[in-house]
Amino acid sequence: xxxxxxxxxxxxxxxxxxxxxxxxxxxxxxxxxxxxxxxxxxxxxxxxxxxxxxxxxxxxxxxxxxxxxxxxxxxxxxxxxxxxxxxxxxxxxxxxxxxxxxxxxxxxxxxxxxxxxxxxxxxxxxxxxxxxxxxxxxxxxxxxxxxxxxxxxxxxxxxxxxxxxxxxxxxxxxxxxxxxxxxxxxxxxxxxxxxxxxxxxxxxxxxxxxxxxxxxxxxxxxxxxxxxxxxxxxxxxxxxxxxxxxxxxxxxxxxxxxxxxxxxxxxxxxxxxxxxxxxxxxxxxxxxxxxxxxxxxxxxxxxxxxxxxxxxxxxxxxxxxxxxxxx
Amino acid sequence: xxxxxxxxxxxxxxxxxxxxxxxxxxxxxxxxxxxxxxxxxxxxxxxxxxxxxxxxxxxxxxxxxxxxxxxxxxxxxxxxxxxxxxxxxxxxxxxxxxxxxxxxxxxxxxxxxxxxxxxxxxxxxxxxxxxxxxxxxxxxxxxxxxxxxxxxxxxxxxxxxxxxxxxxxxxxxxxxxxxxxxxxxxxxxxxxxxxxxxxxxxxxxxxxxxxxxxxxxxxxxxxxxxxxxxxxxxxxxxxxxxxxxxxxxxxxxxxxxxxxxxxxxxxxxxxxxxxxxxxxxxxxxxxxxxxxxxxxxxxxxxxxxxxxxxxxxxxxxxxxxxxxxxx
Ligand SMILES: CC(C)(COP(=O)(O)OP(=O)(O)OC[C@H]1O[C@@H](n2cnc3c(N)ncnc32)[C@H](O)[C@@H]1OP(=O)(O)O)[C@@H](O)C(=O)NCCC(=O)NCCS
Ligand SMILES: CC(C)(COP(=O)(O)OP(=O)(O)OC[C@H]1O[C@@H](n2cnc3c(N)ncnc32)[C@H](O)[C@@H]1OP(=O)(O)O)[C@@H](O)C(=O)NCCC(=O)NCCS
Numbered sequence: 001x002x003x004x005x006x007x008x009x010x011x012x013x014x015x016x017x018x019x020x021x022x023x024x025x026x027x028x029x030x031x032x033x034x035x036x037x038x039x040x041x042x043x044x045x046x047x048x049x050x051x052x053x054x055x056x057x058x059x060x061x062x063x064x065x066x067x068x069x070x071x072x073x074x075x076x077x078x079x080x081x082x083x084x085x086x087x088x089x090x091x092x093x094x095x096x097x098x099x100x101x102x103x104x105x106x107x108x109x110x111x112x113x114x115x116x117x118x119x120x121x122x123x124x125x126x127x128x129x130x131x132x133x134x135x136x137x138x139x140x141x142x143x144x145x146x147x148x149x150x151x152x153x154x155x156x157x158x159x160x161x162x163x164x165x166x167x168x169x170x171x172x173x174x175x176x177x178x179x180x181x182x183x184x185x186x187x188x189x190x191x192x193x194x195x196x197x198x199x200x201x202x203x204x205x206x207x208x209x210x211x212x213x214x215x216x217x218x219x220x221x222x223x224x225x226x227x228x229x230x231x232x233x234x235x236x237x238x239x240x241x242x243x244x245x246x247x248x249x250x251x252x253x254x255x256x257x258x259x260x261x262x263x264x265x266x267x268x269x270x271x272x273x274x275x276x277x278x279x280x281x282x283x284x285x286x287x288x289x290x291x292x293x294x295x296x297x298x299x300x301x302x303x304x305x306x307x308x309x310x311x312x313x314x315x316x317x318x319x320x321x322x323x324x325x326x327x
Numbered sequence: 328x329x330x331x332x333x334x335x336x337x338x339x340x341x342x343x344x345x346x347x348x349x350x351x352x353x354x355x356x357x358x359x360x361x362x363x364x365x366x367x368x369x370x371x372x373x374x375x376x377x378x379x380x381x382x383x384x385x386x387x388x389x390x391x392x393x394x395x396x397x398x399x400x401x402x403x404x405x406x407x408x409x410x411x412x413x414x415x416x417x418x419x420x421x422x423x424x425x426x427x428x429x430x431x432x433x434x435x436x437x438x439x440x441x442x443x444x445x446x447x448x449x450x451x452x453x454x455x456x457x458x459x460x461x462x463x464x465x466x467x468x469x470x471x472x473x474x475x476x477x478x479x480x481x482x483x484x485x486x487x488x489x490x491x492x493x494x495x496x497x498x499x500x501x502x503x504x505x506x507x508x509x510x511x512x513x514x515x516x517x518x519x520x521x522x523x524x525x526x527x528x529x530x531x532x533x534x535x536x537x538x539x540x541x542x543x544x545x546x547x548x549x550x551x552x553x554x555x556x557x558x559x560x561x562x563x564x565x566x567x568x569x570x571x572x573x574x575x576x577x578x579x580x581x582x583x584x585x586x587x588x589x590x591x592x593x594x595x596x597x598x599x600x601x602x603x604x605x606x607x608x609x610x611x612x613x614x615x616x617x618x619x620x621x622x623x624x625x626x627x628x629x630x631x632x633x634x635x636x637x638x639x640x641x642x643x644x645x646x647x648x649x650x651x652x653x654x
Binding site for chain 2: 003004006007009010013016017019020021023024026027028030031033034037038040041044045047048051052055058059070073074077080084087091094095105106107108109110111112114115122123126127130155159166167170171174198201202204205
């Protein structure tokens with residue numbers, strides 16, 4: 001070892017450190033500038049919305065028929081307002097958004113915005129993959145539960161369900177913060193599923209559970225398979241949307257996208273409706289069971305939850321699909 | 328309504344919108360610059376660490392006694408290395424950090440770094456407040472469970488425990504990402520508590536549970552009270568650390584801080600040790616119960632978990648306190 005050569009090396013490293021320090025200082029400056037620009041944007045967006053609402057209100061308050069020469073101007077103003085709203089929404093996508101109450105409680109006041117478009121797509125991708133993996137695990141466990149009737153195996157499966165649905169609600173809330181247009185019902189669906197799995201957890205072993213047990217496991221096997229089909233559909237959508245987003249990519253047209261989506265949807269929908277039918281059937285089985293003597297309260301609660309899931313899923317899907325046609 | 332005056336207003340709004348657009352463009356530029364500076368800082372920090380390790384390795388490899396004239400230089404180099412490590416750590420606090428595996432699974436790949444020092448303190452504050460509120464709710468529920476013996480009330484309480492401990496592990500992982508030096512055991516403690524609450528959830532009602540029930544509720548009442556004392560201590564620490572961090576504030580000296588901490592700790596410690604004693608006692612009660620005929624597996628698992636908590640808490644506290652003296 002030569003201490004002097006080491007000292008020289010250290011001196012060199014020192015110079016590099018000075019660069020790092022100045023880079024870090026610049027970084028902190030940039031961060032402050034970024035925050036102040038964010039603030040300005042937020043305020044201006046708010047101001048724009050406020051003034052536009054005033055203008056719209058004035059337009060609406062006008063009494064009597066609009067003179068023909070004004071008609072055109074009014075229409076134009078309304079069209080421009082709509083366009084501006086879309087523009088503001090677009091700008092908001094680049095700014096961090098506040099978390100909803102649920103995330104605030106679970107995570108505390110931490111920012112979960114993803115500002116970069118590519119990172120947003122990657123996050124969504126990751127979410128779909130997470131669902132897929134957990135569904136494969138769930139499928140395997142449900143399958144084993146069909147073959148064996150061990151309480152430990154059963155409990156492990158139900159714990160998995162509680163954890164899975166709970167995690168989904170968290171991830172979906174993060175997606176929501178980052179501008180996903182996921183319908184409120186699907187998030188509610190996963191809350192309700194968490195509650196349902198919790199009820200199953202405390203449902204005492206006994207005659208009633210044993211009657212429902214096999215049906216429940218078959219139901220889970222079926223749902224896992226449907227989830228797998230859904231994964232294929234969402235993955236395809238995501239891939240095509242990404243390709244559409246990249247301007248240079250000419251492989252995909254809007255028409256091609258729509259026709260693909262329609263084929264995907266019409267393949268998927270029958271499976272979904274059978275799934276909803278299965279949920280209704282579960283509710284019915286449990287309802288009959290609840291009327292038998294000495295049924296624990298879990299039976300009727302589960303019947304109600306399955307009914308709720310059936311109604312909500314049915315209504316949302318029947319409402320979403322025609323909406324997609326109109327697009 | 329005067330359509331022309333509205334049009335004028337719109338024109339004005341248009342000008343402001345142009346400003347907003349340019350502000351947003353600048354913002355996006357800043358964001359890109361920020362990312363590139365981040366990347367440079369990361370790379371340089373890695374480089375500094377790598378080179379320092381090399382230098383340290385060379386120093387260590389030197390065989391034979393170090394000549395007297397080099398001794399001083401070697402010492403100086405070692406001192407500088409230590410100082411540099413602290414400096415690098417300081418710089419890292421201003422950069423976003425990657426989440427650990429647990430957060431990656433629950434939240435997906437989203438950034439939960441808090442870059443601003445004040446926001447970090449606020450987040451910690453918020454975490455302490457969250458614990459306090461949930462402890463008050465827990466205390467009330469444990470208290471009602473002492474008075475009434477309703478299964479529904481009991482289940483609500485245990486569900487709350489599962490949710491509370493699970494949420495704690497998430498929030499503590501976020502604290503960890505943001506540079507908290509919270510010991511691994513306290514996080515493990517809350518994982519184990521989640522598991523324990525899960526086991527309680529599926530412990531069938533019956534003779535054994537009824538024997539342990541009251542003791543468990545008393546234990547929870549006690550823990551809630553201890554948590555309240557802990558809150559006072561942590562709150563005081565946080566307040567004083569913040570005051571120390573603000574250079575201009577002369578109310579608090581390092582010595583004053585240490586003496587306050589010692590008074591706080593010596594007040595708190597007896598209560599903690601009684602709590603650990605209570606955990607050991609729970610383990611012992613359950614162990615005896617497990618030996619009685621027809622005890623379900625939950626009894627012995629809970630005995631093991633309480634024993635684990637007792638040993639871990641005892642060991643960690645006994646290890647932390649002398650370490651704090653040495654500081
Ligand atoms: C009907 C369906 C196929 C339509 O999907 P779609 O074409 O993506 O619908 P939308 O255009 O309304 O989607 C809007 C957003 O919500 C998301 N989304 C739609 N359904 C979702 C679901 N069930 N879970 C999570 N996210 C969903 C979409 O990915 C999209 O996200 P984005 O804004 O980030 O791109 C879809 O809602 C679906 O699969 N529903 C069935 C779910 C179900 O019933 N599960 C239980 C099985 S029995
Ligand atoms: C012993 C004790 C009072 C020391 O607290 P302290 O002075 O803050 O200890 P440290 O200096 O090691 O703290 C390091 C960090 O860990 C945090 N921390 C310490 N104990 C913690 C705990 N039990 N839970 C969560 N965070 C904790 C501190 O807030 C600090 O955070 P920071 O780096 O963000 O500032 C504390 O660890 C404690 O209260 N332990 C008992 C917990 C317990 O046994 N609970 C069960 C009751 S029976």
